[in-house]
Amino acid sequence: MKILRSSEYDAIKAEILSRGDLDYKDINVTVEKIVKNVKENGDKAVLGYTAKFDGAELENMEVTKEEIDIAWERTPESLKNALTEAGNSIRTFHEKQKRNSFMDNSLKGKITGQLINPIEKVGIYVPGGKSPYPSTVLMNAIPAKVAGVKELTMITPPGKSGEIMDNILVAAKIAGVDRIFKIGGAQGVAALAYGTETVPKVYKITGPGNIYVALAKKQVYGMVDIDMIAGPSEILIIADDTANPRYIAADLLSQAEHDELASSILVTPSEKLAEAVSKEVDVQLAKLAKKEIAEKSLENYGRIIITKDLDEAIDMANDIATEHLELMVAEPFLYINSIKNAGAIFVGENSPEPLGDYYAGPNHTLPTNGTSKFSSPLSVDDFIKKTSVIYYSKEALRGVKDTVLEISDSEGLTAHSNSIRIRFEEE
Ligand SMILES: NC(=O)c1ccc[n+]([C@@H]2O[C@H](COP(=O)([O-])OP(=O)(O)OC[C@H]3O[C@@H](n4cnc5c(N)ncnc54)[C@H](O)[C@@H]3O)[C@@H](O)[C@H]2O)c1
Ligand SMILES: N[C@H](CO)Cc1c[nH]c[nH+]1
Numbered sequence: 001m002k003i004l005r006s007s008e009y010d011a012i013k014a015e016i017l018s019r020g021d022l023d024y025k026d027i028n029v030t031v032e033k034i035v036k037n038v039k040e041n042g043d044k045a046v047l048g049y050t051a052k053f054d055g056a057e058l059e060n061m062e063v064t065k066e067e068i069d070i071a072w073e074r075t076p077e078s079l080k081n082a083l084t085e086a087g088n089s090i091r092t093f094h095e096k097q098k099r100n101s102f103m104d105n106s107l108k109g110k111i112t113g114q115l116i117n118p119i120e121k122v123g124i125y126v127p128g129g130k131s132p133y134p135s136t137v138l139m140n141a142i143p144a145k146v147a148g149v150k151e152l153t154m155i156t157p158p159g160k161s162g163e164i165m166d167n168i169l170v171a172a173k174i175a176g177v178d179r180i181f182k183i184g185g186a187q188g189v190a191a192l193a194y195g196t197e198t199v200p201k202v203y204k205i206t207g208p209g210n211i212y213v214a215l216a217k218k219q220v221y222g223m224v225d226i227d228m229i230a231g232p233s234e235i236l237i238i239a240d241d242t243a244n245p246r247y248i249a250a251d252l253l254s255q256a257e258h259d260e261l262a263s264s265i266l267v268t269p270s271e272k273l274a275e276a277v278s279k280e281v282d283v284q285l286a287k288l289a290k291k292e293i294a295e296k297s298l299e300n301y302g303r304i305i306i307t308k309d310l311d312e313a314i315d316m317a318n319d320i321a322t323e324h325l326e327l328m329v330a331e332p333f334l335y336i337n338s339i340k341n342a343g344a345i346f347v348g349e350n351s352p353e354p355l356g357d358y359y360a361g362p363n364h365t366l367p368t369n370g371t372s373k374f375s376s377p378l379s380v381d382d383f384i385k386k387t388s389v390i391y392y393s394k395e396a397l398r399g400v401k402d403t404v405l406e407i408s409d410s411e412g413l414t415a416h417s418n419s420i421r422i423r424f425e426e427e
C-alpha cells in the first residue's frame with residue numbers, strides 16, 4: 001500500500017471523494033431508456049431486460065412458496081441457525097429505534113400531536129450480480145418489519161437458470177419478506193416504482209446495488225422515496241503504535257475485497273506501524289479468494305497516511321467522513337466523542353468491521369462518499385412516516401386569533417384570514 005505524509009492529504013482526499021461523482025452520462029441514458037420502457041410496457045419490458053442482462057428466460061417472475069421451501073431444505077442447519085441468530089441481534093437493535101406517536105394536551109383546549117405510521121408498501125433491492133448478500137436481506141427487511149411495513153416486496157436478479165441463491169431466499173424467509181421477484185438492475189427498480197401487471201408498485205425503495213441500480217433509484221426518486229445512494233464500501237482506521245498490524249491489514253482488506261472502487265485507509269502517527277501494515281497487507285492479500293479485486297481496490301484507493309499525532313488523524317477522519325471507522329488505539333473510548341462524521345464506529349481491536357456487516361445489530365447500510373457529514377445509517381426511521389395532529393377548542397382559537405390574523409394579513413392571504421374570522425362573525 002502507498003504510504004504518504006499528511007502534507008499530501010489534500011490530493012488523497014480529492015482522489016477518494018471523486019469516487020462519488022455519479023456523472024456516468026452514457027449509463028444514465030441507458031437507465032433512462034430502461035425506466036421509460038418499463039413504465040410503458042410493464043412485464044414485457046422487464047422480462048426482456050432480464051433475458052438480456054441476466055441471461056434468464058423467465059416464465060414466472062415471482063418466487064413461489066415451493067421454491068422457498070426447497071431452498072430452506074437444501075440449506076445447512078448451521079447457516080439457517082447463524083442467519084436466525086444474526087437476525088435476532090439485528091431485530092433487537094432496531095426495536096430500540098422505534099418511535100412512539102404523541103399527543104400534547106398540556107395547554108387548555110389545545111392538542112397537538114404526531115402520529116407514527118409505517119410506510120405501507122416498501123421494495124427492497126438485494127444485489128445479485130457479483131456476490132449474494134443474505135446479510136443485506138436481513139439489514140433491509142428486518143427494520144422494515146420492525147417499523148410495521150405491511151407489504152414488503154424484495155427484488156433480486158436471477159442467475160442464468162432463473163434461480164435465486166438459496167441463502168438469499170432463506171434470509172428473506174427469516175426476515176419476514178412478503179413477496180420476492182426475480183428481477184434486478186434498473187428494470188427491477190422501475191418495476192417497483194411504477195408497478196407492472198405482476199410486480200406491485202411500492203412507495204419506497206431501499207437497498208444497495210451497482211451503478212445501474214443507483215442511477216435508476218436517482219431517476220425514480222420523487223415518484224417514490226429512496227433510502228440513499230450507497231456507493232462502494234469504505235473503511236478508515238485510526239491506529240497508534242499499540243495496534244496490531246495483522247488485525248489492521250485484515251480489516252483494510254475486508255472492505256477492499258468488495259469492489260475495485262472500495263476505499264481502505266489507515267491514518268496513524270506511527271511510522272513503524274505504517275511499515276508493518278503495508279508488509280502485512282501483501283502477505284494476507286496473496287491468500288484471498290477475491291485477490292484481484294482487493295489488489296485493484298488498494299491500488300486505486302488504498303492509502304496509509306502518517307500524521308503528526310492522533311489529533312491530526314482524527315481531524316482527517318472527520319473530514320473524510322468514512323462509512324466505517326475503526327479506532328485501534330489505546331483507550332479508544334476516550335476518542336469516540338471526537339468522531340463527528342462516520343457511518344459506524346468500531347471501538348477497539350476486537351470489534352472488526354465484518355462483525356457489523358453480519359451480526360452486531362446496527363445496520364450495515366451506511367452513508368458513503370463523505371455523506372456521513374449529513375446522513376445516517378439505514379434505520380427504522382426509513383420505514384415510517386409522521387403525520388401531525390392539531391385540535392383547538394373555540395376558546396383556545398379565540399385566544400390566538402389576533403396573533404394568527406396579524407401574520408395572515410401580513411402575507412396578504414385574505415382567504416386564510418377569513419377562515420379564522422368567519423368563526424367569530426356571529427358573536
Ligand atoms: N453498501 C452496502 O451495504 C452493500 C451491500 C451489498 C452490496 N453492495 C454493493 O452493491 C453492488 C452490487 O452490484 P452487482 O453488480 O454485484 O449486483 P446488482 O444486483 O446491483 O447488479 C446486477 C444487475 O445490473 C444490471 N446490469 C449489469 N450490466 C448491465 C448493462 N450493461 N446494462 C444494463 N444493466 C446492467 C443487470 O440488470 C443485473 O441484473 C456492489 O458494488 C456491492 O459492493 C453494497
Ligand atoms: N460492508 C458492506 C457495506 O459497506 C456490507 C456487507 C455485506 N456483506 C458483507 N459486507
Ligand SMILES: [Zn+2]
Nearest residue numbers: 254255258357
Ligand atoms: Zn462488507
